[in-house]
Amino acid sequence: MYRSTWASPIAVLLRTLFLLLVLGAISCESEGGLDVDSSAPVRFPLDSWSVSQHFGVWNNSAGGYHLAEDARASGGTRVYAMADGVVGGIFAAPDVQGYGAVMMIEHEIGGEFVTSLYGHVSARRGFPVAEGEAVTKGQLIAYVADDDEDGGPWLPHLHFGIRKGRYDIDAQICGLWLYVGYTRACEGVSHEEHCASWHDPTNFIRSHGG
Numbered sequence: 001m002y003r004s005t006w007a008s009p010i011a012v013l014l015r016t017l018f019l020l021l022v023l024g025a026i027s028c029e030s031e032g033g034l035d036v037d038s039s040a041p042v043r044f045p046l047d048s049w050s051v052s053q054h055f056g057v058w059n060n061s062a063g064g065y066h067l068a069e070d071a072r073a074s075g076g077t078r079v080y081a082m083a084d085g086v087v088g089g090i091f092a093a094p095d096v097q098g099y100g101a102v103m104m105i106e107h108e109i110g111g112e113f114v115t116s117l118y119g120h121v122s123a124r125r126g127f128p129v130a131e132g133e134a135v136t137k138g139q140l141i142a143y144v145a146d147d148d149e150d151g152g153p154w155l156p157h158l159h160f161g162i163r164k165g166r167y168d169i170d171a172q173i174c175g176l177w178l179y180v181g182y183t184r185a186c187e188g189v190s191h192e193e194h195c196a197s198w199h200d201p202t203n204f205i206r207s208h209g210g
């Protein structure tokens, strides 16, 4: 009798704790995981999407608005093409500063040309695709750079931007490369106008069914 009167409430308590742990684990997992609709023309470029810096937020140290979303990911995480397209450019330090390595892919989606940008990817691990190569949605295109590789105090992450328009290696805005990560203002161009030449990545992916 002594055992059963104590064992029963303890068993109920343990079962409850176990259920809470299981439910907690499920909700944590679903927070970062993505439901991929394979019929959509677009997808997020990582298998999970945990944003550490949102699109369009002001960044004091950069002195501009963030033109992409930063997604947390460890070094070596696989990066996939967000849609069918053609690899425009692949650049690595020291040719580009701040990104480590960066890749741009041109897409035509629903009659609109856009250029996706994948920054803080790894040159050391190599690129599974080359400039000028046609890629398909979900194709492995790069790996996230390791912490010691992309030259900054930040943790490994993917900087994912979607610029309006075709890929243009020579185009500049405010005297800077078109594919910079933060807005600049100059004569005739405000921070807000510069920001308007990019899409909010999550909004774009979601509005196209991804």
Ligand SMILES: [Zn+2]
Pocket (backbone or CB within 6 Å): 053, 066, 068, 069, 070, 158, 159, 160, 181
């Ligand atoms: Zn960023």
